[in-house]
Amino acid sequence: MERRLQKIFFALSMIALALILAAEWQANTPSWKNYQRNFLQLEAQDEPNAAAKAAVLSTPLEIHQVMLTGLQRVDRCTTCHLGVDDPTMKNAPEPFRYHAGLGPHIPSKFGCTICHGGQGLATDKESAHGNVAFWQTPLLSVDYVRATCGRCHKEGDVPGVPELTEGRHLFETQGCRGCHKLNGVGGSIGPDLSEEGASLRAPQWLEKHFLAPNAVSAGSAMPNFHFSTEQARNLTYYMLALTNQDMGSYYSSVRLIPSPEYGRQLFIEKNCIACHSVGGVGAKTGPDLLGVTKRHSNEWLDEQLVNPQLVYPGSTMPEYDLEANARKALLAFMATVTTEDVQSILSGRKTALKPEDVAIEAGKQDFARFGCVGCHGTELQGGVPNPNAQGGEVPSLLHVSDDYTKDEVIAIIRNGKVPPMDNPAGPTPPLYMPSWKHVLSDEDVNRVADYLWSKQQKKESW
Ligand code: HEC
Ligand code: HEC
Ligand code: HEC
Ligand code: HEC
Ligand code: HEC
Ligand code: HEC
Structure with a gap:
């Protein structure tokens, strides 16, 4: 009898405990x-x-x-x-x-x-908030939310998010495409990055990976670029923006935000100041642009940028193939431009290229844009580790003219080349020279070869 009571008492106290816990849980997770x-x-x-x-x-x-x-x-x-x-x-x-x-x-x-x-x-x-099993996109930490602006605003700058602009710039200049495809263009040694922002990689993982690929991905063939923490963050932002998600037409309508800052960038890129002045500063081929947005309507100016010939028959102003929001950005810039700003643009301008250097400069840009720098380095110095390849690393290109003629180098670039193995019984070296004939036109390849030749260092002879 006493045992029975004990059992009942025990059961009741367990129920009471359960109720207390449930109430506690409710209080902490309000509906x-x-x-x-x-x-x-x-x-x-x-x-x-x-x-x-x-x-x-x-x-x-x-x-x-x-x-x-x-x-x-x-x-x-x-x-x-x-x-x-x-x-x-x-x-x-x-x-x-x-x-x-x-x-x-x-x-x-x-x-x-x-x-x-x-x-x-x-x-x-x-x-x-997505903090549950099987939900693959938990809340992004506040440090990274602004990266998602780039999922809709894909071109130009997003005001307030310089990380995206800088990340894209790093991507296009550090040779990432040598090993990675982005929207169809690039190599296949690393994964395709076109939808990296929709992958399940946490931002913190990406950032660590950029600081030291091997630290999170053991034995990775991706070189350590010795990025600063800021650069790693910028690249992480850019990666998070790459989703290729199909946004409805309204949402993708403003791919390019027509900000005055972006207009300024276009004004510099298109070299408008080579013909125009602002408040007397600059060239005199075309009219002074100070206050131009007050002299003409936006519609008139827009038409002028689309088709100068139509507005001024016989115009010497070039026709620019600018999309509507890029023209809006230029107008926004012209509405706010000051003489001091143009002075600073002019003082920052590089000296004009000599005609013979134009092809070499273009070759240098191709060398960065198509990803050669990812394996051979920004200064052609080589040195990216390539285990079990002869020499153990990707070769420098500073001495190719000692071993090859220009035609032979053009053939290597077109057809690719697999490095000979150090130990024939060992593993295949992860990095090889990809074939570029389906990526680069003959003209591109020739320009790249010209660039390589302009950089050759002769062996010291004694
Ligand atoms: C049941 C209520 C509830 C719902 C639904 C809810 N939130 Fe929250 N949210 C909160 C509370 C409460 C906080 C305050 C911080 C906390 O208690 O975690 C918060 C905080 C946040 C924060 C601040 C950052 C953080 O983690 O503290 C963000 C961002 C946020 N919520 C986004 C969202 C989004 C996006 C959704 C929809 C997918 C959502 N929330 C749905 C209750 C909710
Ligand atoms: C266009 C993008 C965008 C949309 C849409 C958006 N947010 Fe935000 N939200 C942001 C950004 C960017 C920040 C961070 C601002 C900063 O850096 O301080 C933020 C900050 C927050 C914060 C404060 C986080 C903190 O810890 O300080 C909360 C909470 C939040 N958002 C909730 C929401 C909710 C709820 C909605 C939907 C009604 C929403 N947001 C819609 C971009 C957005
Ligand atoms: C889902 C797509 C989407 C995302 C994400 C997004 N935007 Fe937008 N954004 C738009 C659209 C669409 C408009 C035009 C809205 C309108 O005028 O109705 C716009 C307009 C703008 C404008 C104004 C452009 C103008 O006409 O002057 C700015 C600035 C801007 N967005 C910045 C941001 C920033 C910063 C973020 C991130 C916090 C962001 N956007 C995230 C789609 C997006
Ligand atoms: C020499 C070849 C090479 C170059 C150059 C290179 N990568 Fe990689 N990358 C790889 C390989 C191989 C992997 C897969 C192994 C790993 O995770 O590290 C990888 C992985 C990645 C990943 C992780 C993808 C995932 O979700 O698993 C990202 C993101 C990435 N690379 C971005 C970049 C960026 C950005 C650059 C330029 C700054 C770059 N890579 C340059 C070879 C390269
Ligand atoms: C994924 C890494 C990778 C990329 C990207 C790459 N290369 Fe190479 N490249 C190599 C490797 C590895 C070799 C060495 C092959 C060998 O040892 O036979 C090589 C060899 C060469 C050689 C011959 C050098 C020699 O000493 O044998 C030239 C020239 C060359 N690459 C140019 C380029 C150009 C131009 C590009 C861009 C269009 C490029 N490479 C992109 C990895 C790469
Ligand atoms: C090769 C010289 C040249 C370049 C480069 C040039 N323009 Fe012009 N622009 C002219 C000339 C000349 C006119 C005067 C009318 C005409 O003949 O078309 C003009 C007219 C204009 C006008 C109308 C001014 C007025 O008061 O009627 C605007 C606005 C303008 N240009 C903007 C630009 C912008 C923005 C750029 C750069 C994207 C640019 N121009 C590049 C030569 C040039």
């Missing part, structure tokens, strides 16, 4: 309804009128949902993040705080997950 009740309290607290206060407090609790067909998603984040579009909530605690800085990316048109990640449909915090 979306609790968040909505708290939000209504917050909204009602400064309401002087009792009837109005009661009306606010009796607002029905419901799930808030945004259908984003153009982005192929449904987001319910605003079920808890209730103050995102209410500026009076700018000092409220999360999840009720006003979202500053969204500009035209309003929650009803963009939702949240396109920038932040997370699981749009979920209504409890852990699942919505």
